[in-house]
Amino acid sequence: MKHRKITYIAQGVAAILLVIASGMKFIGHEHSIAIFEALEMEPNGRYIIAIIELGAAILLLSSYAGVGSVLAVGVMFGAVIAHLTKLGLVVNDDGGLLVGMLLVVFVCAGYVMVSRRREIPMVGGSQR
Amino acid sequence: MKTAIAVNLEKISRMTNIGIVLLLVGSGMTGYFVSFYFHFLTVFFMMLVLLNLHWRHGQTSHALLSNFGLIAQFRYIIESVGPEFRQYLFSSDTEEKPFSRVERAEVYNKAKGMDSSSAFGSLLDFDHAEMKLRHSFYPVDKDAVQPFDVAVGQARGIESVYHIKHPIMISAMSYGALGQNAVRALARGAKRAGAAMNTGEGGYPKYHLMEGCDLIFQMGTAKFGVRHEDGRLDESKLAELAARDEIKMIEIKLSQGAKPGKGGLLPKEKITAEIAELRGVPLGSDVVSPAHHIECTDAESTVEFIGRIQQVGGLPTGIKFCLGRSDEFRELVKEMKRQDTVPDFITVDGAEGGTGAAPKSFMDDVGLPLFKGLPLVDQILREEGVRDRLVLFAAGKLISPGRQMQAFSLGADVAYSARGFLLALGCIQALQCNRNTCPVGITTHRANLEQGLDIEDKAVRVANYIEALHHDYKELLAATGSITSSQLCEDNIYIPIRTVMQRSDEEAS
Incomplete structure (x- = not known):
């Protein structure tokens, strides 16, 4: 029962942060644009990632939270790669705030993914 | 290698x-x-x-x-x-289980009112041990066949005798097992064709009653809808229900072909708030009925219980079971004679029965199949001299007219089918009845799946199926040279015992 509660909290936290992140990208906040210019993905990549983040957030709040967590973890993997290879840990003088948020989403979504692994299609269901 | x-x-x-x-x-x-x-x-x-x-x-x-x-x-x-x-x-057209494509196609065609004739020979394996109906050298004219009429309760001389006008009835399926649209489509179809329908053991039959067809109220071992909290019979509730115009007969379920010796089972996935209320059970856990009625612990108490229901309900009242030990059944019949309380009908369910959710071992390995159990019941009733005091219903894969005639030849007066009607409703045999995920919206309560089942359209198919079966019944009966199904006997069917024996001889040598 306790696990269930933690799972729901993790889903909520990850979803909220993902919505904020995708919102920043959709409205074209200057920091977002700067990041995607550094990655040479502006503007298409910014919108693609924003859509995936929003989708993951919606799924995390629905009965398909398992699928949503996989998407969220995937996007965060991509973000980690970006920070390690191109961006660095401190972006736009934010003192590492962005990387911190990233890690929070990563941990939350990862927890949801593990605790809901049975609900993930193909991977979880068929081996029961 | x-x-x-x-x-x-x-x-x-x-x-x-x-x-x-x-x-x-x-x-x-x-x-x-x-x-x-x-x-x-x-x-x-x-x-x-x-x-x-x-x-x-x-x-x-x-x-x-x-x-x-x-x-x-x-x-x-x-x-x-x-x-x-x-x-x-x-899979070939004849090898799928429980119903092959050939068997299902016949029901689909009948339900859609389409031509179900076929050409260039039967697809069945004739060398295999299959039963056949024996026709007569002297068939009668189809118009000479007497209208189907089986009176239930007449032998007891009660006022509320019920006349069954079709050789097939819709067997017990509760609201709970089926969704509301499926129940209403069946009930509307039954009403249109003038056939009777069993409510199943699902408590107060709210959706069955909606369409105004003739109903057989089934009382399962948990007595949903007519119980006190401790599981005993609430006589006032039963009397109240029996007083309704639509309820024509009462069936006491002692056991069921899908799980003989075990109570009914409704998986928690299928229990909605409404079902919990109609049955008087909690939400969120499987509902397992007891294996027997609390009141029925031996032959004496069982017969007393039957008598009590006959008195309380005032309707033709019968019992349903899947035969296990025939010596126990004989003892039960002897007790009926001793107490002079004979049920108005007996439903023999074959172990092949299968609309219920059941543990696999019970579904596969317990109880006698219909064509073994039915003649045994018929024989015991005859030997004990009570056969003419009751009517015999048969259930168990009786979805085609041929199999129904075989059941009539083995002693049945009326046939029951459940899965035949599910096929008529559009069942594609996805085998998910226990999971609330039925893709054609029959055995599910999920609104997005149920919306695909149009009550009016499917009611027409149900009525078509009943009419087509009745039509084929008359034709087959005429071919056997009989004018009523009570003339049929075991001589009217070919049971390939020799084939079976030869095969075992060969295996032995």
Whole structure:
């Protein structure tokens, strides 16, 4: 029962942060644009990632939270790669705030993914 | 033995496991040097590699995954889609279970009012041990066949005698087992054709009553709808229900073909708030009925209970069971004679019965099949001299007119079918009745699945099916040279015992 509660909290936290992140990208906040210019993905990549983040957030709040967590973890993997290879840990003088948020989403979504692994299609269901 | 194109699973899995790591490295490098977009692939392969590591080193419950990793996962995926592939592509038209495509197609055609004749010979395996109806040298004219009329309760001399006008009735399926649209389509179809329908043991039959067809109220071992909290009969509730115009008969379920010797089972997935209220049960857990009525512990108490229901309900009242031990049944019949309380009808359910959710071993391995149990019941009733005091119903895969005639020849007066009517409603035999995921909206309570089942359209099919079965009944009866089904006897069917014996002789030699 306790696990269930933690799972729901993790889903909520990850979803909220993902919505904020995708919102920043959709409205074209200057920091977002700067990041995607550094990655040479502006503007298409910014919108693609924003859509995936929003989708993951919606799924995390629905009965398909398992699928949503996989998407969220995937996007965060991509973000980690970006920070390690191109961006660095401190972006736009934010003192590492962005990387911190990233890690929070990563941990939350990862927890949801593990605790809901049975609900993930193909991977979880068929081996029961 | 070594063959030229042997599959070396170990080698393939090793290549796969190394391959995805190489792909990960490759996509990572292109992502770094060419375009960041390639990191979409990097992420995908990274997750695949992690998953593969988990399968190979992080879990112990699947030996195949542990030994071979990713490639072994294909086995589970392919296995999970196997039933669909077999049904659509690889199974022949006569070998599917429980109903082959040929058997189902006949019901579909009858339900749609289409021509169900076929050409160029039967598709069945005639060398196999199959029963056949024996026709007469002197068939009667079809118009000479007497209208079907079986009076239930007449022998007891009660006022509320019920006349059954069709050789087929809709067998027990509760609201709960079926969704509301399915129940209403069946009830409307039954009303239109003038046939009777059993409510199943689902408590107050709210949706069955909606369409105004003739109903047989079934009282299961848990007595849903007519019980006190301790599981005993609430006489006032039963009397109240029996007083309704639509309720014509009462059936006391002692056991059921799908799970003889075990109580009914409604999986928690299928229990909505409404069902919980109609049945008087809690939400969120499987509802398991007791294996027997609290009141019925031996022959004496069982017969007393039957008598009590006859008194309280004032309607034709019968019992339903799947035959187990015939000596116990004989004892029960003797007790009926002693107390001078004979049920107005007996429903013999074959062990092949199957609309209920049931543990596999009960479904497969317990109880006598219909064509074994029915003649035994008929014989015992005759030997004890009470056969003419009651009517015999038969249930168990009686979906085609041929099988129904065989049941009539073995002693039945009226046939019951449940799955035949599900097929008429559009069942595609997806075998998910216990999971609330029925793809055609019959055995589910999910609104998005139920919306596909149009009550009016399917009611027409149900009525068509009943009429078509009645039509074929008359034709087949005329072919046997009989004008009423009570003239049929065991001589009217061919039971290929010799074939079976020859086969066992051959096996012995």
